């Protein structure tokens with residue numbers, strides 16, 4: 064046995080876009096199978112409480128790169144470009160001799176300071192990119208590629224891996240566009256699920272009784288899916304309920320078909336690590352930039368602090384340090400990823416990063432002072448598309464408190480005094496589907512007060528401010 068210091072691990076960071084954990088069989092999906100993604104959890108650890116700090120694409124990606132909340136890294140909304148001059152974990156790994164690359168979805172702007180920094184190689188989709196025959200911007204040069212985007216991203220990832228310097232560790236971000244709207248499957252999976260009905264979720268007929276106007280008025284109901292989403296108009300003569308059911312089947316089947324391709328391609332990367340005998344020395348992660356509503360609460364999309372949108376899948380394998388087949392309910396956040404990577408690479412974690420390394424959690428036990436609650440904030444008030452209200456909130460192990468503060472239009476940090484703010488609170492132990500808002504019930508009065516204080520403390524800890 065070698066007595067030399069252990070090698071610094073490779074990092075293979077696979078992330079998809081809008082893939083909810085309840086569409087992964089390792090998480091007990093009722094609607095699909097993901098055998099290759101499951102290989103990561105079978106060989107490592109599954110996290111059941113990994114949450115994003117703002118459930119929307121671009122901001123979550125900025126939080127992941129910087130280890131900071133969005134009011135610090137400057138990317139609060141989809142419209143904000145990322146300033147690549149900031150400290151990011153790829154930059155620090157590159158300085159330490161890691162070979163670094165990103166292939167696929169970037170979605171943090173491009174050109175000028177928004178181009179990826181800290182990567183030896185980058186090949187990204189412009190903005191959302193296309194599913195079929197996508198253009199990719201490779202080290203600043205745009206080129207169109209024939210084929211299906213999930214295959215192409217994997218091909219390019221494998222090409223880069225095969226041509227790397229095998230004497231130095233690598234950090235590769237393989238970031239898929241799929242299964243983002245408009246859910247366009249490839250030929251191979253086009254007919255999957257054709258002859259079956261996908262089960263509807265428990266909360267498919269949520270009537271939003273007891274809840275905020277924010278929930279009532281959100282435009283992300285299954286009924287709001289349009290023809291581009293459902294790849295055609297519903298048949299004539301359906302009742303409203305029949306039409307909702309029809310739209311759900313069209314939506315969810317294409318969503319799951321896109322995931323089937325992601326799963327196949329995850330398998331290709333894992334096979335490569337096995338063939339190269341690199342699996343033991345490589346940290347492999349599968350996650351998504353946030354969760355997604357799969358008909359839950361009658362919705363598609365994300366943004367809300369409700370569980371299906373807040374929760375990120377997070378599966379991690381590293382045979383040298385993580386026991387195979389383990390599950391953790393420790394609360395981890397997207398801002399923890401960057402410090403974790405740096406920790407494993409032996410790089411000091413900058414004071415400016417707000418997340419915490421999960422290395423001890425992966426070793427089997429969370430530190431005694433590990434967080435038991437988390438702070439969340441969504442800024443895209445009435446975006447003209449999904450019309451979700453801005454909100455912030457706290458989630459503890461048992462409760463969730465959400466404050467829809469009636470943001471003034473055209474601002475990101477002030478209230479419209481003419482509009483009433485709204486509160487929601489859920490007792491997750493009694494109401495895991497978040498159907499019953501208990502904020503105004505007398506028996507929860509003391510809990511509401513305590514949660515409000517704790518939320519304001521968390522806000523203050525991360526450098527954000529309450530809006531009264």
Ligand SMILES: [Ca+2]
Pocket residue numbers: 080081119120352353
């Ligand atoms: Ca996303």
